[in-house]
Amino acid sequence: MKISYIFALLVVTRLYTITALPHKRRVAYEFTLTSVDGDRGYTFPISFEGQIFNVLLDTGSSDLWVSDISCSGCGNMRKYDPKRDGSFRTNNKPFDISYGKGHVQGYISSADLSLNGALIPQQVFGLATKAVDFQDRPFDGIMGFNFYFPTPLGGQSAFMYMVDNGMIPDPRFGVYLGRESEGTGNAGRLHIGDIDRTRFIPPINFHKVGVNDHRWTILLRSIMVNRQTYPAFRRLPCLIDTGASILKIPNSDVDGIADLIPDSVVTTRNRLLVPCDSTPSFTITFDAVSYTIPYKDIITDRYDDKLCYTNIVGRPERRCTIGTPFLKNVYSVFEATPSGNYIGFGLLAPGF
Numbered sequence: 001m002k003i004s005y006i007f008a009l010l011v012v013t014r015l016y017t018i019t020a021l022p023h024k025r026r027v028a029y030e031f032t033l034t035s036v037d038g039d040r041g042y043t044f045p046i047s048f049e050g051q052i053f054n055v056l057l058d059t060g061s062s063d064l065w066v067s068d069i070s071c072s073g074c075g076n077m078r079k080y081d082p083k084r085d086g087s088f089r090t091n092n093k094p095f096d097i098s099y100g101k102g103h104v105q106g107y108i109s110s111a112d113l114s115l116n117g118a119l120i121p122q123q124v125f126g127l128a129t130k131a132v133d134f135q136d137r138p139f140d141g142i143m144g145f146n147f148y149f150p151t152p153l154g155g156q157s158a159f160m161y162m163v164d165n166g167m168i169p170d171p172r173f174g175v176y177l178g179r180e181s182e183g184t185g186n187a188g189r190l191h192i193g194d195i196d197r198t199r200f201i202p203p204i205n206f207h208k209v210g211v212n213d214h215r216w217t218i219l220l221r222s223i224m225v226n227r228q229t230y231p232a233f234r235r236l237p238c239l240i241d242t243g244a245s246i247l248k249i250p251n252s253d254v255d256g257i258a259d260l261i262p263d264s265v266v267t268t269r270n271r272l273l274v275p276c277d278s279t280p281s282f283t284i285t286f287d288a289v290s291y292t293i294p295y296k297d298i299i300t301d302r303y304d305d306k307l308c309y310t311n312i313v314g315r316p317e318r319r320c321t322i323g324t325p326f327l328k329n330v331y332s333v334f335e336a337t338p339s340g341n342y343i344g345f346g347l348l349a350p351g352f
Contacts, residue, residue, distance in 0.1 A: 026166065027117075027169075030192075030196075032188070032189065034180075039178075041056050041243060041324070042057050043139045048112070048114070049085040050084070051081065054139055055143040056141070057145065057175070058143060058241070059243065060239055060244060061146060062148055062151035063155070064113075064124075064126070065095075066080045066126075066140055067127075067128045067131065067141060068106060075136055082109070087111045089111065090108065093108045097126065099142075100246075101133055102131065102133030103131075104132075106126055108126060110122040110123060110125065110155070111125070113158060118162065125153070146216065159192060160336065167193070170193055170335075173190065173191060173333075174191040174199075175188070175332045176188050176190075176348075177242070178352065179328060195331075199331045199349055200346035200349055201347045202346065203346065204345065205287075205289045205345055207219075207289075209341035209343065210237070217237050218238060219237055219286070219287075220284060221235070224281075224282070226260055226261065230256055230257060236249075238321065239322070241321050241322065242323070242324065244322075245323055246323050247312050247313070247323065248323075249312065249313075250319075251270045251315065254266050257272060257312065262275070262278070269314075271309060271314070273307040273308065273309060276299070276307065282295070282298060291326065291345060297311070298312065331346040331348060332345055333345075
């Protein structure tokens with residue numbers, strides 16, 4: 001990963017002088033992340049009064065949901081039994097959450113949530129009674145880490161509860177997404193309230209979330225493919241999403257990128273195919289800092305004897321989603337400070 005260090009001194013100074021919120025006791029919390037689906041997603045354990053669930057880490061959403069004991073379409077997910085939780089409450093209001101693929105529905109509930117010893121009283125969550133396209137998913141639910149309040153379910157993310165109630169030293173969480181599929185050991189780490197300084201080489205370069213954005217969104221300045229700059233991406237809002245295994249960009253831009261890669265093809269569903277033996281280089285720039293995505297994180301399965309799928313997919317809207325193909329190559333920090341919200345990226349330390 002090559003990162004340019006423009007304004008590095010300013011970034012480092014801001015990083016290490018964040019003021020923690022007042023609280024009688026502040027503790028950072030660390031979680032092991034488990035890779036699922038060949039590093040396409042990452043899970044960690046949570047608990048409701050002894051009932052443990054491995055939930056997907058998702059910076060692209062706000063709410064938490066797990067499957068009800070009666071859930072239809074939830075496959076082999078662990079099921080939550082309200083009768084085993086004395087803190088369980090429900091208002092019986094329905095919810096329906098849609099994702100890029102699949103959706104869940106059920107009713108809104110609350111209960112005391114435990115995050116590796118951190119107690120979140122009466123955390124609002126969705127109890128799913130029906131799920132579509134989730135039968136074979138290797139996790140028990142999804143936990144959103146967005147900062148916006150109120151969430152679609154009318155509550156607050158557990159992370160923001162910890163921030164607002166002074167439970168953690170700093171209003172941030174750090175994410176390292178490893179490569180379990182390559183046998184490099186542990187798949188990843190999540191730190192809430194701190195960062196893991198062993199995983200990156202300073203500095204962390206920060207990019208500000210727009211004041212009117214309600215998600216972890218920053219502006220993409222440019223993208224370079226095979227050392228050719230594709231200009232249409234200037235100031236394109238991009239969601240930084242640990243729960244996405246793709247790079248989702250406007251449909252017209254998929255065609256534009258295809259023009260820069262010899263013998264590439266765009267499918268009728270706006271997915272980029274490239275020759276399997278090609279080694280395209282991708283560099284994306286936020287503000288004045290550039291990051292390279294290795295071709296091994298762009299090219300995926302075979303389409304036929306010559307072409308391979310990529311993680312680059314089109315969408316009709318003029319915005320983008322940047323997921324794990326990029327995030328596996330940096331250490332990421334998400335901050336919700338009084339002065340604004342920021343996303344930072346750092347060069348991975350040797351061995352990671």
